Amino acid sequence: MTKPESAGDGYDVVISGASLAGSAAAILLARRGARVALLERRSDPEAYKVLCTHSLTANAYPVLAELGLVPALEQAGAVLNRARWHTRWGWIEPRPEPGGPELPYAYNVRRSTLDPLIRSRAAETPGVDLLLGHQVTGLVQEAGRTVGVRASTPGGERELRARLVVGADGKDSAVAKYAGVPTRQDRNGRFSYFAHFRGLPLPGGVARAWFLEPDMAYAFPNDDGVTVLAVLPEKKWLPAFREDLEGSFLAFVRALPEAPPIDSAERVSKIIGMVDYPLHNRRPTAPGLALIGDAALTSDPLWGVGCGWALQSAQWLAEAVAPAATGRGDLDRSLAAYARRHRRLLGHHRLATDHAKAGPFNPLQRLMFAAAARDAAMARHMHLYASRLIGPLRFLNPVALARASAVNLRHRGAGPGGR
Template sequence: MSRTVETDVCIIGGGPAGLILGMMLAKAGVRVSVLESQHDFHREYRGEVLQPRFLQLMEELGLRSYIESLPSSKVRSGAFYYKEKRLAEFQFDRFSEEIPYALWVPQPILLGALYEKTRELPSFDLLFQASVTGLLQEEERVCGVRVDTPDGELTVRAKVTVGADGRFSAVRRLGGFEMEYENHSGDLIWFSVPQPADWGEGLRIKLTDGHPMIILPKYPDLLQVGLAVPPGEWRAIKSRGVDAFRRELLGAHPAFQSFAEELHDFKPFVLLQAKTFFVREWARDGCLLIGDAAHCASPIGAVGVSLSAATAAAAADVIYGALQDGDVSAARLGLVQERRSGEMRSVHRIQERGAKVLFASTSFVRSLAPVIISLGGRLNLVSRLQRRILLQPEPLGVHPRFRFDA
């Protein structure tokens, strides 16, 4: 059975960017419909680190204490190692005395908490198992979407349609948006192991004679490990068999021993491509891309969610004003890109520099990596670069209409 609904803003994607945008607009009284293709908020190995810049935004929205009350663990420090030798270290309180940590919040918990804040708002609606199959257009203006649901086809007519549906965005594909650049530096192979009792609240980036790895404490009692491999190498690793890979893990870190000894196949591993890309124009008449749909960040620095949230906040302000003025043109919606593109390009450049070290494909570059990091630590370059991506350079200036304590 086919049916039609009308709304002010239709947001495709119920991840952090989509929910934050929907939450802010609904708080300001805008009618919002969020469409999520999955049947719930479950996410695995995606966007669970909330950097200080995310908590800065939550502070502006009046939601910081609410987010920090969620089940979570704190990451207060980090260190770079070559084998067992510490090359450099950093403390989050050196970046920010007000927010001296990152939070590890499982994404299902975060999304559920954001949803709870919006469910009490009468102008907000969320529909699960809603897959976009097409864009509605009147002449050159996007005016909604066609959606496949378990109950049949749904047509959502909207004044503004927002693609917040991630790096594989259907809205971006259906709308014919073009990439300005795209870089695939390498892949992170994620897996989790039990956390040793004496691990503490720090992350570690470890260089070895094999593959570098990122190790983070994961709520509630695990370590999440990302093994860094050059593009395409994971296929070669699997072709050599699990026994060879088991030997590498056994020699990489004592915390991996039980996991590696019980490893019989490659099912426990999840591959995440370390890509950065930037869409040339984020807006069309009646349509806007935000978050990873517009400016995908690589996993380096674990800032993807935080950056997408900042873009969502900028989009809420622009869309609210556009609706008030009756102007949802590409030029007006494109103000989001004007506000956010400079920082996104800067973060991408920093991530690409880090990727050259982390995903080095030659033994010569790998041999230089410990020297580069050790020198960068002594000269304070590592901390300066981290400060640039982990902290919001200045307040976003959230209007009181979007605040939850106003």
């Protein structure tokens, strides 16, 4: 339940940040018997994250189902996140195999819809105290372990102790900073601006992304008939782009292949920018502490993986540590298990980091993207990877590489890009 102040300050878990990762972790841990304090620095229960792709990749669907959010999302108008990707070899258009099941999916949904929904579910979960207006100002540590937090609250300073402290407080995580967790930071060679539009039809209602090597763009249909449209040019264009932000944004979109009809659409938000968005990677655990969501791993926003990884990491943490967090196991061993599972995201992140350098496709990318534009089976394989349902090793396995090579050999010299 939501409480401005709790009767007691002894918890099994204290979570800093009541957005996607924090709210999901609170629900899943409480259902497994933990008493959870869920701290949110903002006082408004309807608060939401603005800088986001508003897309939940298919790897998040099992977490949404476990949380019981699928019916509510569909009732709220969330859009299945099917997609097409433009490349110099043509469009990649993943479709189900004839007679086979539909492709895995999740949803595109605005964070103004999603964040209050999942936060309210956390507040309603027995065992969760949602503490609004609580900002972590430091950690309580004993004998090299984190054993609680200090927080600024509407009623003054407060200390909350717990077996486990969880940082779900985003890419600039205060919890990680106070714990001294080192951060690896990689430069992003692109900047981005996005805005929300109403009356911007996309063929078949299907999301689109443009790989222009090195520039990027995407258009994601969302709930309430709103489409999120983003442009991600190479950083060297930023000074000129800023001189006439609206004109530059519109010109970029108009020049896209098969561009969406932006001039007939109504812009219903500001044009919002992320001019410097480095990629962060932190070790996800320390004694008595875990990081989830962007606090642990902030990857390139153009792939739309942040929401899905936030939910997945929350689920992995709950599965690994719930018994130990309630005093029924070894917490350090449980945190080590979570860290091992979280490492499976690093392969995806490394490839994203390479692409964020804003250069042309490397040889493997050329091979796979060209084949996916030319072959239905390779397009489905690309869909599984883009949905984060398979990792780089499966995506680039010898059978897939051999098939891609054979597909491209049949098309040698044909069409734009040839090979």
